[in-house]
Amino acid sequence: MASGSAAPAGGGGKQRNYLNCIRATLTAAMCLENFGSQQVERHNKPEVEVKGNKELLLNPIIIARNKEKVLIEGSINSLRVSVSIKKSDEIEVVLAKRFMRFLTQRAENFVILRRKPIEGYDISFLVTNTHTEKMYKHKLVDFIIQFMEDIDKEISDIRLSVNARARVVAQEYLREYQ
Amino acid sequence: MLLLETGNRILESTILDRIAAVANGDKLDHVEIMAADFDGVQFHVHTPTDNKALLQVSVQTKCGANLLQFGNAHLQSVYGSLLQGSAEDGYDATLHVDLTTATPDIAKKVSLLKRHLLALPFIHVFDAIDKKAGLSEIITIPYRDQEAFYIKPEGDRVIVIFDIFFKDQDDIVFSKVFLQEFQDARRTIQNAPAVTFSQKEPPLELRGLKNTHSGESHGFVSFVLFQAHIGAKSREKVLDLIQTFRDYLHYHIKCSKAYMHTMMRNRVDSLLQILNRAKPEPVDQTKRTMSGKTFKRQ
Numbered sequence: 001m002a003s004g005s006a007a008p009a010g011g012g013g014k015q016r017n018y019l020n021c022i023r024a025t026l027t028a029a030m031c032l033e034n035f036g037s038q039q040v041e042r043h044n045k046p047e048v049e050v051k052g053n054k055e056l057l058l059n060p061i062i063i064a065r066n067k068e069k070v071l072i073e074g075s076i077n078s079l080r081v082s083v084s085i086k087k088s089d090e091i092e093v094v095l096a097k098r099f100m101r102f103l104t105q106r107a108e109n110f111v112i113l114r115r116k117p118i119e120g121y122d123i124s125f126l127v128t129n130t131h132t133e134k135m136y137k138h139k140l141v142d143f144i145i146q147f148m149e150d151i152d153k154e155i156s157d158i159r160l161s162v163n164a165r166a167r168v169v170a171q172e173y174l175r176e177y178q
Numbered sequence: 179m180l181l182l183e184t185g186n187r188i189l190e191s192t193i194l195d196r197i198a199a200v201a202n203g204d205k206l207d208h209v210e211i212m213a214a215d216f217d218g219v220q221f222h223v224h225t226p227t228d229n230k231a232l233l234q235v236s237v238q239t240k241c242g243a244n245l246l247q248f249g250n251a252h253l254q255s256v257y258g259s260l261l262q263g264s265a266e267d268g269y270d271a272t273l274h275v276d277l278t279t280a281t282p283d284i285a286k287k288v289s290l291l292k293r294h295l296l297a298l299p300f301i302h303v304f305d306a307i308d309k310k311a312g313l314s315e316i317i318t319i320p321y322r323d324q325e326a327f328y329i330k331p332e333g334d335r336v337i338v339i340f341d342i343f344f345k346d347q348d349d350i351v352f353s354k355v356f357l358q359e360f361q362d363a364r365r366t367i368q369n370a371p372a373v374t375f376s377q378k379e380p381p382l383e384l385r386g387l388k389n390t391h392s393g394e395s396h397g398f399v400s401f402v403l404f405q406a407h408i409g410a411k412s413r414e415k416v417l418d419l420i421q422t423f424r425d426y427l428h429y430h431i432k433c434s435k436a437y438m439h440t441m442m443r444n445r446v447d448s449l450l451q452i453l454n455r456a457k458p459e460p461v462d463q464t465k466r467t468m469s470g471k472t473f474k475r476q
Contacts, residue, residue, distance in 0.1 A: 091351050091352070110453065112453075139455055142452070142456070143455075166356040166358070171363050171366065172180040172181060173360075173423075176419055177415070177416060
């Protein structure tokens with residue numbers, strides 16, 4: 001399994017470059033068409049999950065930026081995207097775990113979300129040809145990119161609010177001792 | 179409301195309601211109430227005799243024997259004739275309240291029964307330090323199932339150490355954030371007690387003491403109370419707050435988890451909105467002929 005990695009350009013747009021690279025790869029990988037199962041008659045399975053025939057699968061790609069990375073596995077009728085979130089300390093590990101559990105419990109609402117992440121990653125998406133038939137491809141890619149940005153922002157927001165709350169709680173309590 | 183209430187609202191409102199009923203001339207009913215408070219404390223309020231104006235209030239804690247070994251002089255000074263010589267069976271202390279002569283002040287005092295009971299060991303140590311009696315042994319109060327607090331007099335200050343048990347492993351991470359702030363608050367608030375915390379192993383002050391818990395899920399928080407806190411001016415407030423520190427911490431950890439859930443829920447809603455933009459609008463499939471007949475294309 002070959003894996004390619006994109007080197008981020010220097011300067012303030014590092015995050016931008018990273019996300020643009022992912023966007024380009026996703027747009028290319030999201031060319032899906034209906035393909036019945038070659039193993040079982042009349043069955044139609046996402047080939048990237050089944051991995052039955054080598055000729056139907058594309059080379060997986062990992063796009064990494066320090067600790068955060070994205071694994072994109074393509075096939076003829078389905079695409080699997082796995083995201084690993086950047087976690088700088090203990091509290092972010094706990095918050096990320098809780099947030100991901102919260103989201104995967106609502107996987108039905110999110111349609112393209114996978115209930116269990118792939119080993120080594122925090123959350124996974126599974127996009128099949130049925131989804132691309134019902135929804136605009138470029139909007140789906142938009143959604144995944146927006147999702148990644150939003151998770152990072154949300155975790156840092158929650159972490160800031162916990163710190164702020166801790167400060168207020170501590171001061172309120174100790175102020176009374178004066 | 180950030181700080182926890184010190185008195186028990188159930189006790190207070192039970193007595194206040196009945197005082198109002200007596201003032202109105204209403205008939206009083208038999209009372210039988212079992213109420214709970216923080217740290218597994220239970221109250222029993224009932225009418226023991228046929229005289230419906232006499233209310234009996236009893237309190238039960240997990241460490242009653244440990245607390246009462248310091249003598250109940252303080253309880254006597256607060257409750258005077260309300261305090262009964264021997265407590266109800268299975269309880270640590272009992273009060274009798276005469277509803278015909280009770281005042282709202284008395285209702286407030288009764289609601290603070292748990293607070294006064296738990297203050298006994300602290301008062302013993304504070305008084306000893308005031309008198310420079312030279313106490314040095316560590317007092318252990320196992321006030322909860324797997325938790326205890328320790329009071330250690332040291333010269334002219336008192337070190338109170340809480341052994342806090344965390345059932346949820348994530349709580350330990352949250353508590354580290356909170357306790358770090360407690361430690362840092364001394365920079366902004368003058369005269370605050372010095373707070374330190376450690377995890378797993380009991381701090382040095384408790385070395386050599388038997389029956390201390392330790393382990394991944396136990397956190398230890400030490401408060402150093404100085405002269406300013408022990409002196410008569412701030413003593414009452416300090417006693418109010420130090421008893422429920424562990425509950426205060428857990429309460430706020432739970433509040434921030436609840437807030438987290440609200441933030442996550444809002445985020446999920448906004449993400450779903452973005453996803454819905456990906457779905458094309460349903461095209462209206464009604465077609466008409468020249469003469470006006472319509473048919474709907476499914």
